[in-house]
Amino acid sequence: MGLIDTHTHLDFPDFDVDRPALLANARALGVQRMVVLGVHQANWQRVWDLVQSDDQLYAALGLHPVYLDEHTPGHLTDLRDWLARLVGHRQLCAVGEFGLDYFLENLDRERQQTLFEAQLALAAEFDLPGLLHVRRSHAQTIATLKRFKLKRGGIIHAFAGSYEEAREYLKLGFKLGLGGAATWPQAVKLRKTVARLPLEAVVLETDSPDMAPVMFAGVRNSPEHLPQIAQALAEVMGVEVSALSEASTANACHLFNWDL
Numbered sequence: 001m002g003l004i005d006t007h008t009h010l011d012f013p014d015f016d017v018d019r020p021a022l023l024a025n026a027r028a029l030g031v032q033r034m035v036v037l038g039v040h041q042a043n044w045q046r047v048w049d050l051v052q053s054d055d056q057l058y059a060a061l062g063l064h065p066v067y068l069d070e071h072t073p074g075h076l077t078d079l080r081d082w083l084a085r086l087v088g089h090r091q092l093c094a095v096g097e098f099g100l101d102y103f104l105e106n107l108d109r110e111r112q113q114t115l116f117e118a119q120l121a122l123a124a125e126f127d128l129p130g131l132l133h134v135r136r137s138h139a140q141t142i143a144t145l146k147r148f149k150l151k152r153g154g155i156i157h158a159f160a161g162s163y164e165e166a167r168e169y170l171k172l173g174f175k176l177g178l179g180g181a182a183t184w185p186q187a188v189k190l191r192k193t194v195a196r197l198p199l200e201a202v203v204l205e206t207d208s209p210d211m212a213p214v215m216f217a218g219v220r221n222s223p224e225h226l227p228q229i230a231q232a233l234a235e236v237m238g239v240e241v242s243a244l245s246e247a248s249t250a251n252a253c254h255l256f257n258w259d260l
Contacts, residue, residue, distance in 0.1 A: 002032025004252040005223040007205035011046045014209040026223040037097040039064035041075040060094035065101040093256045095123040096131025103135040120148045130154035138165045163193045177205040180213035183232040199247035
């Protein structure tokens with residue numbers, strides 16, 4: 001049973017110099033499938049072209065809050081058109097990356113909320129999971145999700161909330177994406193929360209090229225690093241790495257309606 005990297009940005013220019021070799025090496029290390037997420041209207045075609053070149057890559061398309069100033073109302077219409085055209089295709093797996101970012105103070109929260117709700121509505125319309133960016137906005141995100149109640153849930157990418165917030169997401173049908181952040185010993189609160197999470201709550205991710213784990217500090221993150229991230233997280237959770245890996249893969253397959 002191969003690992004699944006549930007959150008990558010493999011279309012980014014960071015990978016242009018060695019993408020085929022990276023993918024081959026990741027597969028050799030046991031990372032079988034990878035999800036590539038769109039973040040703004042201008043990169044959806046690039047994401048889709050990439051996943052069409054490899055039948056074990058999967059696409060999610062969305063409007064990321066960090067790029068708020070680039071998004072226009074017309075881009076929501078474009079997103080709906082893309083989803084309508086691709087829904088049912090085996091390599092379209094979710095709407096994302098989208099959500100709320102309260103860490104960056106220059107991002108208008110009202111505009112973020114409008115965009116967030118519009119994309120939740122699209123996820124509901126097309127019966128797709130939502131892959132969510134949630135930064136210092138857990139209370140508002142949870143409150144909004146309680147109103148929308150996505151039938152297929154989704155993933156809280158780079159989860160860094162409390163155990164109580166984790167429980168709320170689980171009740172709403174969401175999995176918690178864990179990657180490099182919890183490998184750092186300095187992340188004391190996060191590591192304490194991760195240690196309490198049940199295996200059925202977790203999916204593994206890298207967020208490549210960002211969020212490098214402690215063992216690859218200062219270098220480009222990559223799906224190739226996922227096995228070592230899994231090992232480090234298993235130690236935090238007090239479980240065998242095989243148990244974490246198998247659970248993450250099963251959880252991701254269930255979420256995305258993939259065969260194990």
